[in-house]
Amino acid sequence: MTDAAIETVDPKAVRRASLVRLATGLAQGLLLYGLYEAGERKAWPAIHPMLFAAIGLAVLYAPFVVLAGASSLRLRTLAVWKLGAVIVAAGLSAYDIWVATYYRHAGDYTRILPDPPVFCAIAAVLFIGHHLVQPADMERRPIARFATYFDVTWKHGVQLVLSLLFTGAFWLLLFLAAQLFKLIGIDAIQRLIEQEFFSFPATTVVFAAAVQLTDVRANLVRGVRTVSLTLLAWLLPLMALIAGGFLASLPFTGLAPLWATKAAAALLLVAAAFLIVLTNAAYQDGSERPAAVLAWAARAAGLLLAPITALAAYAVWLRVTQYGLTPERVIAAACVVVAAGYAIGYATAALRRGAWMKSLETTNIAMAFVAVGLLLALFSPVADPRRLSVGDQVRRLERGAVKAEAFDFLFLRFDSARFGREALDRLKANADPVVARRAREAGAMKERPYLRDPKPEPAARPPRITYYPKGEVPPKGFAEAMRSMGSDSNCLQAGATCEARLVDVTGDGAPEVLMTNRWALEVFSQSPTDGWRKIGVYTTPCEGFDFTAAVREGALEATVPAVRDLAGPSGTLRFLPELKTCPPKIEPVQKP
Structure with missing residues (x-):
C-alpha cells in the first residue's frame, strides 16, 4: 500500500489489532519481569546460561514481530515468521554464550546474557527480515514491488521512533508525578515506579499502545516520514x-x-x-x-x-x-x-x-x-569473526609469518573466547619451546596484564615551608614529625607552599608553630607525651584578612580572651562569639 492508496479502516480489525498488541505487550512485560527475578535470585532458568540467554532474547524480540505485523500479516504468515524470529533470537544468543564459555578454565566468568553486538545484530536481522516478509505477504508474491518495501519499511521506522519517544514521555510524566506527590508527603508513586513488577509490564504495554496509536494514524506517520526524508535529501x-x-x-x-x-x-x-x-x-x-x-x-x-x-x-x-x-x-x-x-x-x-x-x-x-x-x-558458527581470526593468526604463527616473541597470545586468551583458548591449549604442546612456553603463560593468566609497563609515578614534591623572620628554623623534632602529620594539615601535604612563624599562644613558655596557606592559620604544639601535633586552627569572619602578611610581618600577638571558657562536670564549654566585629572596609579612592 503506497502513499497514494486510499485506506479503509475496519473498526473490528482495529479492535482486534489493539487487543492483540496490548495482550502481547502485557505478556512480554510479565515474562521479562519473571526472567529478571530469576536472574536476581539465581533460579531456573538463570542457572543455565545458554537457556536463559535463548529465552531472554526470544522474549525480548519476538513480540516486536507481532506488534509490527498484527494488522497487516496473515495469521499463518505471522505465526511462521514469529517462530522464525524466536529461532533467530534464541539461536544467536545461545551460540554467543556457548562461545564465551570455556569450562576447562576454572574461574572464568560465565555470562547469562549475550554481548551488546549480538543484541544489535538480532535487532537488525529481525527489522530487515520483517520488511522483506510483510510486503511480500501483502502482495502475495515472493518479491514485492519496491514502492511497497519503501512504504512499509519507512513507516515502521518512523513508528518505532515515535513509540520510543512516547514511552520515554510516559516515564517522564511518572517521575514528575512522583516528585510532585513527594512535595506533599506522599511517596506511593515513587515506591511503585521503583518496583520491577510494575516497570517491566508498564513499559511494554505503553510501547504496544504507542504502536497501535501510530498504526491507525498511518497517514500522519507517512507525513512525518516525508518531511524527514525531504530534509535528509x-x-x-x-x-x-x-x-x-x-x-x-x-x-x-x-x-x-x-x-x-x-x-x-x-x-x-x-x-x-x-x-x-x-x-x-x-x-x-x-x-x-x-x-x-x-x-x-x-x-x-x-x-x-x-x-x-x-x-x-x-x-x-x-x-x-x-x-x-x-x-x-x-x-x-x-x-x-x-x-x-x-x-x-x-x-x-x-x-x-x-x-x-x-x-x-x-x-x-x-x-x-x-x-x-x-x-x-x-553471528553464528558459519563465519564467526573470532573463529576465523584465531585460525588465521595461528596459521601465521605456525608458518613463521610472525615470530613467537611478537605473536599476540593475549588475543587468544582474552579476546577470542572459546576458539582462542582452545588454540592456546593446542599451542602448549607445540614443537617450538618458545611458543609452548608463552602459550602456557598466557593460558594461566586470570586477567589481562598491562599492554606496556605503566610509567612510574613522579616522586611527590615535599611541602615547601618558609619560616619568618628570615633565617628562623623549625623547632627540634618538628621536621621529623611532619611526615606523620601530612594528612592532618593542608600545609604538610606534598607540594604545599606555606609560611610559618614561632609564637607562644598557649602561655607555657614554649613557642608553637603557626603555619598558613593564605586561607587559615594552623597551630602545632609539642606535648611531653604526644610530641608534635596539630592542636587547632585560627580563622576569621572578616573578609580580606591576610594571613600570609601577618605571618611574614610578625603582626601576631597572643591575647587573653575577653570571655573565658567554662569547665563543667562533663568537659570544657568553648565560647563562640555571636557578634563578629570586623574593621571597616576601606574602599580605594578613584582618581578623577
Missing part, C-alpha cells in the same frame, strides 16, 4: 561535494596521510553509508523525480560510492595481508561486501539510460537479503 548535494572534494584531493596528498589515521577503512565505510542513505532519501519510492539539483547529486553519489568503497576495500586488504585477520577486520570485510554491492548497483543506476536511477530499486532489495545473510553468518 537536501543534505545529499553537500555529501556529494564532500566526497568529490576528498577524492579529488587524493592525487595531491597521496594515500599516506589516510593510512596514518589507522581508521581509514572505518571512516570510508561511514562515508559510503551516508551516501547510500542520503541517495535513498532523495529517491524515496521512485514515483516522483526530485528537483534537478537532487537528481544530479544522486547520480554523482552513485558514481562516487564506487571509488570510496574501493579505497575501503584496499585499506582492509592491506591490514589483513600485513597483520592477519582480527574480528574487527572480518566485520569490516563484511561491510565492504555490502558497500560494494551498493556501489556496483548505484553506479549502474547512475549511468543507465531510461527512468531515473530505476535499477537502484533492485539493488536495495538484493542487498537487504545479502545483509541478512551476512549478519546471520557473522
Whole structure:
C-alpha cells in the first residue's frame, strides 16, 4: 500500500489489532519481569546460561514481530515468521554464550546474557527480515514491488521512533508525578515506579499502545516520514561535494596521510553509508523525480560510492595481508561486501539510460537479503569473526609469518573466547619451546596484564615551608614529625607552599608553630607525651584578612580572651562569639 492508496479502516480489525498488541505487550512485560527475578535470585532458568540467554532474547524480540505485523500479516504468515524470529533470537544468543564459555578454565566468568553486538545484530536481522516478509505477504508474491518495501519499511521506522519517544514521555510524566506527590508527603508513586513488577509490564504495554496509536494514524506517520526524508535529501548535494572534494584531493596528498589515521577503512565505510542513505532519501519510492539539483547529486553519489568503497576495500586488504585477520577486520570485510554491492548497483543506476536511477530499486532489495545473510553468518558458527581470526593468526604463527616473541597470545586468551583458548591449549604442546612456553603463560593468566609497563609515578614534591623572620628554623623534632602529620594539615601535604612563624599562644613558655596557606592559620604544639601535633586552627569572619602578611610581618600577638571558657562536670564549654566585629572596609579612592 503506497502513499497514494486510499485506506479503509475496519473498526473490528482495529479492535482486534489493539487487543492483540496490548495482550502481547502485557505478556512480554510479565515474562521479562519473571526472567529478571530469576536472574536476581539465581533460579531456573538463570542457572543455565545458554537457556536463559535463548529465552531472554526470544522474549525480548519476538513480540516486536507481532506488534509490527498484527494488522497487516496473515495469521499463518505471522505465526511462521514469529517462530522464525524466536529461532533467530534464541539461536544467536545461545551460540554467543556457548562461545564465551570455556569450562576447562576454572574461574572464568560465565555470562547469562549475550554481548551488546549480538543484541544489535538480532535487532537488525529481525527489522530487515520483517520488511522483506510483510510486503511480500501483502502482495502475495515472493518479491514485492519496491514502492511497497519503501512504504512499509519507512513507516515502521518512523513508528518505532515515535513509540520510543512516547514511552520515554510516559516515564517522564511518572517521575514528575512522583516528585510532585513527594512535595506533599506522599511517596506511593515513587515506591511503585521503583518496583520491577510494575516497570517491566508498564513499559511494554505503553510501547504496544504507542504502536497501535501510530498504526491507525498511518497517514500522519507517512507525513512525518516525508518531511524527514525531504530534509535528509537536501543534505545529499553537500555529501556529494564532500566526497568529490576528498577524492579529488587524493592525487595531491597521496594515500599516506589516510593510512596514518589507522581508521581509514572505518571512516570510508561511514562515508559510503551516508551516501547510500542520503541517495535513498532523495529517491524515496521512485514515483516522483526530485528537483534537478537532487537528481544530479544522486547520480554523482552513485558514481562516487564506487571509488570510496574501493579505497575501503584496499585499506582492509592491506591490514589483513600485513597483520592477519582480527574480528574487527572480518566485520569490516563484511561491510565492504555490502558497500560494494551498493556501489556496483548505484553506479549502474547512475549511468543507465531510461527512468531515473530505476535499477537502484533492485539493488536495495538484493542487498537487504545479502545483509541478512551476512549478519546471520557473522553471528553464528558459519563465519564467526573470532573463529576465523584465531585460525588465521595461528596459521601465521605456525608458518613463521610472525615470530613467537611478537605473536599476540593475549588475543587468544582474552579476546577470542572459546576458539582462542582452545588454540592456546593446542599451542602448549607445540614443537617450538618458545611458543609452548608463552602459550602456557598466557593460558594461566586470570586477567589481562598491562599492554606496556605503566610509567612510574613522579616522586611527590615535599611541602615547601618558609619560616619568618628570615633565617628562623623549625623547632627540634618538628621536621621529623611532619611526615606523620601530612594528612592532618593542608600545609604538610606534598607540594604545599606555606609560611610559618614561632609564637607562644598557649602561655607555657614554649613557642608553637603557626603555619598558613593564605586561607587559615594552623597551630602545632609539642606535648611531653604526644610530641608534635596539630592542636587547632585560627580563622576569621572578616573578609580580606591576610594571613600570609601577618605571618611574614610578625603582626601576631597572643591575647587573653575577653570571655573565658567554662569547665563543667562533663568537659570544657568553648565560647563562640555571636557578634563578629570586623574593621571597616576601606574602599580605594578613584582618581578623577
